[in-house]
Amino acid sequence: MKLSQLEVGKTGVVKEFTDLEMSVKLMEMGCLPGEEIMVERIAPLGDPIAINVSGYQLSLRKREASTIILHS
Amino acid sequence: MKAELRVALVGNPNTGKSTLFNVLTGLNQKIGNFPGVTVDKKTGYCDLPDGRRAEIVDLPGTYSLYPKSRDESIVFSVLADRDRELTPDLIVVIVDATNLKRNLLLYTQVADLKIPVVVALNMMDLADKSGISINIDEFSRKLGVPVIPIAARKASGIDALKKAISFANKIPLQQDNIDVTAIAPGLIAGISEEIKTDNPYFALQLAHQHEHLSFLTPAQSNRIEELEKEFSFHSQKAQATETIARYNFINDLLFDTISKPETAQGESMSNRIDKVLTHRVFGFILFIGILLFMFQSIFAWSAYPMELIADAFVWVQHQLHHVLPAGPVANLLIDGVIAGLSGVMVFIPQIAILFAFISILEDTGYMARVTFMMDKIMRKVGLNGKSVVPLIGGFACAVPSIMSTRTIENWKDRMITIMVTPLVTCSARLPVYTLLIALVVPNRNVWWIFNMQGLALTAMYVLSLISAMIVAYVFKFILKGRERGYFIMELPVYRMPRWNNVLLSMYDRSKAFVLEAGKVIIAVSVILWVMASYGPGNRFEQIDKKYNQPAYKTMNPDDLRHAIATDKLENSYAGALGHAIEPAIRPLGFDWKIGIALITSFAAREVFVGTMATIYSVDGDADKLETVQQKMHSAKNPRTGQPVFTLAVAFSLMMFYAFAMQCASTVAVVYRETKDWRWPAAQFAYMTVLAYVVSLITYQLLK
Numbered sequence: 001m002k003l004s005q006l007e008v009g010k011t012g013v014v015k016e017f018t019d020l021e022m023s024v025k026l027m028e029m030g031c032l033p034g035e036e037i038m039v040e041r042i043a044p045l046g047d048p049i050a051i052n053v054s055g056y057q058l059s060l061r062k063r064e065a066s067t068i069i070l071h072s
Numbered sequence: 073m074k075a076e077l078r079v080a081l082v083g084n085p086n087t088g089k090s091t092l093f094n095v096l097t098g099l100n101q102k103i104g105n106f107p108g109v110t111v112d113k114k115t116g117y118c119d120l121p122d123g124r125r126a127e128i129v130d131l132p133g134t135y136s137l138y139p140k141s142r143d144e145s146i147v148f149s150v151l152a153d154r155d156r157e158l159t160p161d162l163i164v165v166i167v168d169a170t171n172l173k174r175n176l177l178l179y180t181q182v183a184d185l186k187i188p189v190v191v192a193l194n195m196m197d198l199a200d201k202s203g204i205s206i207n208i209d210e211f212s213r214k215l216g217v218p219v220i221p222i223a224a225r226k227a228s229g230i231d232a233l234k235k236a237i238s239f240a241n242k243i244p245l246q247q248d249n250i251d252v253t254a255i256a257p258g259l260i261a262g263i264s265e266e267i268k269t270d271n272p273y274f275a276l277q278l279a280h281q282h283e284h285l286s287f288l289t290p291a292q293s294n295r296i297e298e299l300e301k302e303f304s305f306h307s308q309k310a311q312a313t314e315t316i317a318r319y320n321f322i323n324d325l326l327f328d329t330i331s332k333p334e335t336a337q338g339e340s341m342s343n344r345i346d347k348v349l350t351h352r353v354f355g356f357i358l359f360i361g362i363l364l365f366m367f368q369s370i371f372a373w374s375a376y377p378m379e380l381i382a383d384a385f386v387w388v389q390h391q392l393h394h395v396l397p398a399g400p401v402a403n404l405l406i407d408g409v410i411a412g413l414s415g416v417m418v419f420i421p422q423i424a425i426l427f428a429f430i431s432i433l434e435d436t437g438y439m440a441r442v443t444f445m446m447d448k449i450m451r452k453v454g455l456n457g458k459s460v461v462p463l464i465g466g467f468a469c470a471v472p473s474i475m476s477t478r479t480i481e482n483w484k485d486r487m488i489t490i491m492v493t494p495l496v497t498c499s500a501r502l503p504v505y506t507l508l509i510a511l512v513v514p515n516r517n518v519w520w521i522f523n524m525q526g527l528a529l530t531a532m533y534v535l536s537l538i539s540a541m542i543v544a545y546v547f548k549f550i551l552k553g554r555e556r557g558y559f560i561m562e563l564p565v566y567r568m569p570r571w572n573n574v575l576l577s578m579y580d581r582s583k584a585f586v587l588e589a590g591k592v593i594i595a596v597s598v599i600l601w602v603m604a605s606y607g608p609g610n611r612f613e614q615i616d617k618k619y620n621q622p623a624y625k626t627m628n629p630d631d632l633r634h635a636i637a638t639d640k641l642e643n644s645y646a647g648a649l650g651h652a653i654e655p656a657i658r659p660l661g662f663d664w665k666i667g668i669a670l671i672t673s674f675a676a677r678e679v680f681v682g683t684m685a686t687i688y689s690v691d692g693d694a695d696k697l698e699t700v701q702q703k704m705h706s707a708k709n710p711r712t713g714q715p716v717f718t719l720a721v722a723f724s725l726m727m728f729y730a731f732a733m734q735c736a737s738t739v740a741v742v743y744r745e746t747k748d749w750r751w752p753a754a755q756f757a758y759m760t761v762l763a764y765v766v767s768l769i770t771y772q773l774l775k
Contacts, residue, residue, distance in 0.1 A: 020308050025560055027315045028136045030174040040343070044352035045448040048457075050563055054173045057342075057563040059444050061451075064558055 003037060003051070003068035011038045012070035019067040030054035031068065077126040079118075079237060080160035082147065082182055084175050085133035086437075086564040087168040088194045090114075092224040093130040094572065096234070113146075120238035121231070129160065135174070137181045137277060138311060141481040145284060148277060151185055153287045162240050164233075166192045169199035169206060169221070172330065176322045177315070179215075183246040184273035189217045190236050196221040196229070203333040211329040216247035225570065250317040252276055255310050259303040266295050276314075280307050342437075342565040350441050359442060366429045367467065370499075374421035381421070385414035404601060412597025415676050416590045419469060422499045423585050424578040426468035430461065431577035435569040440561065447559055453541045454548025455492075456485035457559060463489070463540065466496030467533075470738045471589050472581045474745055484553040490745060491755055492544045494738050495731065497536040500677040504729050505532055507681055510701055512722040536730060543758075588744075589737035596675035596736045603645040604672065611643040641687060646671055660728065660764070661721040661771040663709070673734045680729070720774035724767045732763035 006012050014035050017023035030053050031037065038052040048061040083089040093101070097116025114130040131150060132143040139145035150158050165182055167175035183189050191212075199206065212219040218236045222229030252272045253260050256279065263275040267288075282288055282296045299305075348354055389406050396402035433439045439461060447457030455463075458480045465473030470493050477493070480486040497505075506529070513528045606612070618624075619636050627635070641647050642664075650667035657667055669683040684704060707716040733739065733756045742752040 020312065021556065022558065024138075024308050024311045024315065025140070025558065027312060027319070028138070028177065029560055029562070030177075030319075032316065032319050041346065041350060043444050043448065044350060044355050045445070047448045048444060048559055050346075050444065054171070056171045056174065057565075058560065059440075059563050060560045061447070061558070064560060 001070050001072055002066045003039075003070055004049075004062045004065035006037075006039045006070065008039050008041060011036055013037070015069045015071045017067050018069060022064055022067045026060075026064070026068065029058055030056070031058070037068075037070070076124045077120070077162065077237070078158075078160045079126050079128050079162045079164055080150065081128060081130045081164050081166065082151075082178065083133060083166035084135055084168065084178060086562060087133070087166050087175065088224040089133055089166050090130065090573065091570060092164075092166055092192060092194065092222070093128060094576070095224055095227050095230055096128055118234065118237075121235050122238045124238060126237060129158070134178065136178055136315075138280065139284075142478050145281075148281060149285055149287070151182065151187065152274060152277065152285070160187060161242070162188045162190065162237060164190050164192055164237065166194050166224075169193045169195050170202060170204065172206075172326060173319075173322055176325070177318055180249045180318045180321060181273075183215070183217070183244075183249065184252060184271075185277075186244040186246070186271050186273075188240050188242065188244050189246055190233070190240055191215065191217055191219045192224075192229075192233055193219055193221045194224050197223040197226060205331050207329045211325070214247065214325055214329065215249075216245050249321045250314070252314075255313055255317075256303060256305055259299055259305050262299040262303070263296055266299070267292060276310070279305055280311065340565070345566050346441065346563075349438065350445055355441075355445055359445065362433075362438075363464070366426070366464075369429070370422050370425050370468065373425055377421040378418050381418050382414065385410060385417070389414075400605075403605065404598065407605075408598045408601030409594055411601075411682075412594040412675070413590065415597070415678060416586060416593050419499055420582050420586065422468050423472060424582045426465060427472065427581040428574050428578045430465060431574045432569045434461075435567070435573060437564045437566045440563050443561065444563060451557075451559075453545040454485070454488050455544050456480055456482060456489070456557065457561075459485065459489040462493050463496055463537075466493045466498060466540075469498050469500070469585060469589075470494040470496070470735065471741045472585050474738065474741050475584065475588075477745070482553075482557045483555060484551050485557060487551060487746070487751070488544050488547045490742060490751070491547055491758075492540040494733060494735065494755070494759065495536055495540040495543060497533045497730070498677075498735075500735065501532075501729055503678050504680045505529055505726055507684070507701060507704075508717075508722045508726050511704055511717050512719045532726060532730060539731070539762075543762075588741055592736045592740045593675050600646065600672050600675055600679075603649070604641055604647075604668075605644065607640070607644045608648060612640060615639050615643060638687065641668065659771070660767040661718075661724045661775070663716060665716075666721075666725065670728070670732075670734075673729075675736050677729055677734045718775075720771050723774055724771035727770045728763045728767040730763070731759055731766055733759035 001012070003012065003014075014031060014033050014037060016033060017026065035053060040050045040052050040057060042049050043059075046062075048059050049065055050057055050059045051065075052058075081089055081093055093114065093116065096118045101114055101116030116128050116130075118126045118128050120126055129150070131147045134140075134144040134147050137148045137151075139148065151160065151163065153159055163182055165179045167179060179189075179191065193206070193208070206221075208219055208221060218240065220229060220233045220236050222233055224230075255276060259279055260272045260275045263278055264270065264272065267275065267278060269275055278285070278288070278296060279300055282293045285293075288296075349358060389410055392402070392406050392410070396405070430439070433442070442460055443457035445457075446460045450457055450459050459477075461479075462473040462477050465476060473493050473496075474490050477486050477489045480489060509525050509528045513525045515523070515525050517523055518527070615636060619632065619639075624632055646668050647664070649671055650664040653667045653671075654662075654664040657670070662670070665687045668687060669680050672683045673680045704717050705715070708714065709716050739752045739756060742755060743749060746752070
């Protein structure tokens with residue numbers, strides 16, 4: 001399952017990335033394989049989303065979120 | 073002032089780095105530029121307990137040494153450039169104790185450069201409050217560097233930090249945290265040999281960043297490139313490996329030294345605020361409400377200080393006219409330089425108030441939410457959520473707003489933002505609109521509460537935003553993106569604004585505006601003054617001769633003076649140029665007099681009112697708005713006998729001012745930010761063409 005498919009309030013664990021360039025940027029910000037992610041909210045217009053990861057809030061676009069694969 | 077110790081301050085954004093900088097240096101700081109790049113360099117001095125004086129350099133906030141924006145790229149080049157004067161003797165890495173994991177990534181990278189390091193563990197008060205307990209001795213022992221708990225906002229722990237800075241070792245003591253060499257053994261050995269360094273991480277960073285580092289010679293850079301090919305180095309893969317290794321180290325470290333409360337703490341305060349502020353209905357209503365309040369305040373609060381500044385300059389001009397002997401030098405100084413300076417200074421109140429608001433909104437964390445809410449709309453037209461800040465700033469002045477686009481990481485998004493920001497109705501257009509609207513739009517109410525003049529002005533503001541969006545959309549297809557756009561941004565927790573930070577930001581921005589805009593406007597004002605004060609051939613002598621005739625002796629001296637001034641302006645170089653461009657601007661409904669105003673407004677738009685005053689022989693300048701209005705109202709076209717300023721002409725003229733790039737300071741700042749003359753040239757060209765076409769259509773439709 002992709003992070004972009006996770007519903008608000010639900011939690012998932014990062015398994016892998018589908019895009020190398022994006023993964024480097026996401027990992028720097030604390031989104032690493034094994035890390036727990038919770039979707040906190042979706043922007044009023046449906047994109048971007050805000051997630052809670054490594055103890056802080058990060059916002060990213062759905063397109064970027066779709067490169068993160070979660071453990072099913 | 074000679075400092076015995078140079079200290080660099082490094083940390084993530086939103087960790088209280090600038091608060092710590094202010095606490096350490098007090099007001100003893102200055103803003104300059106890093107050599108060769110337009111990134112603000114903040115330095116200050118701090119007296120240490122052992123009597124030495126340390127120079128503190130505040131480096132831009134960054135999440136890692138791999139830069140994503142222009143500001144961030146300076147961090148590695150300052151830390152790495154070992155032979156230059158900027159190289160720090162000591163690095164203070166500030167980390168947020170409530171968010172250690174992500175903060176420590178940057179620490180491990182910086183520590184591996186093997187420059188002496190002290191860690192300032194900030195926000196200890198908040199960490200204590202949320203039940204996070206950190207075994208600081210163990211933490212410090214594992215890292216091998218001093219770790220000082222502080223709370224920068226409360227100025228606690230600062231003495232201990234100063235002590236740690238003064239007793240810091242001259243040699244780096246930090247423990248290795250990852251095996252850097254394992255990432256690319258052959259390449260690191262090769263580069264270390266080539267560049268003569270014994271630091272493997274420095275060598276690895278050179279492999280990643282050598283193209284952008286000015287301290288490498290082209291030969292060295294080429295050699296690194298060859299080595300990369302030889303060892304088939306893949307920058308992103310290596311970076312991914314490194315980041316994972318670093319986080320493994322950090323996870324182990326935190327596992328041993330930190331205990332967090334297991335139970336979920338319930339909903340945080342920040343989350344509850346977010347539920348309202350980013351609500352799909354209330355979120356936008358509040359945002360629009362805040363914007364309206366901001367503009368209302370900018371115009372209401374700045375009116376009085378602006379009047380004071382304008383009056384002060386008029387007083388100075390008046391005094392100088394009495395003191396200085398009359399002549400071209402005095403005129404140049406008084407009517408050229410000082411008048412130009414007055415045109416710049418008068419905008420300081422508006423800019424200071426606008427940036428006070430922006431800095432409060434940024435400080436509290438609200439601006440990040442605006443970016444979050446607006447990103448989707450902005451992306452549709454080729455911009456970025458982060459373009460919102462410069463566009464809002466554009467309502468006051470494009471110059472500081474264009475400087476604030478540096479936070480936009482994506483090159484294409486940033487360029488489009490720079491290209492469209494000058495379309496937003498800045499405060500220099502306001503006097504022009506006010507004058508023209510008052511001239512042709514009746515001052516009465518429609519639908520009970522809406523004043524027609526107010527509606528016309530609002531329409532001009534809305535039009536400017538819409539046109540900025542449309543132009544951005546067009547540029548989206550013209551510009552070729554160099555990299556993929558992305559939007560990965562921290563949403564910091566809400567905090568109270570730091571008031572001295574707000575004051576500092578007001579001061580900094582106003583100063584930047586005066587320096588940037590000031591020198592250009594003064595230069596252009598002087599040129600325009602010369603053009604308006606001298607004429608080709610002996611026309612001016614003839615005018616003087618004409619008015620010396622006995623017939624004029626009976627005239628009221630004031631009227632005579634105005635008649636001479638008007639006659640001279642018509643026959644000056646500016647007047648000649650006005651006549652010369654008349655054929656080109658006649659289809660827009662403009663005559664040569666308006667032509668002169670268009671030319672003189674190139675320095676700054678608000679000059680229009682002053683020029684109109686001179687052309688229509690009004691005493692005093694812009695402060696006599698009503699008199700200018702009357703004169704313009706009664707102005708008749710000599711050929712047709714019809715009024716010059718009809719509805720069609722006034723609106724055509726407003727459209728021209730709305731779209732034309734009549735601002736020398738903006739041209740200069742766009743060049744400064746892009747380092748390429750083609751950008752300001754393209755901007756000037758498209759805006760002028762747009763202004764001409766829209767004015768033409770407006771005039772022909774309303775005529």
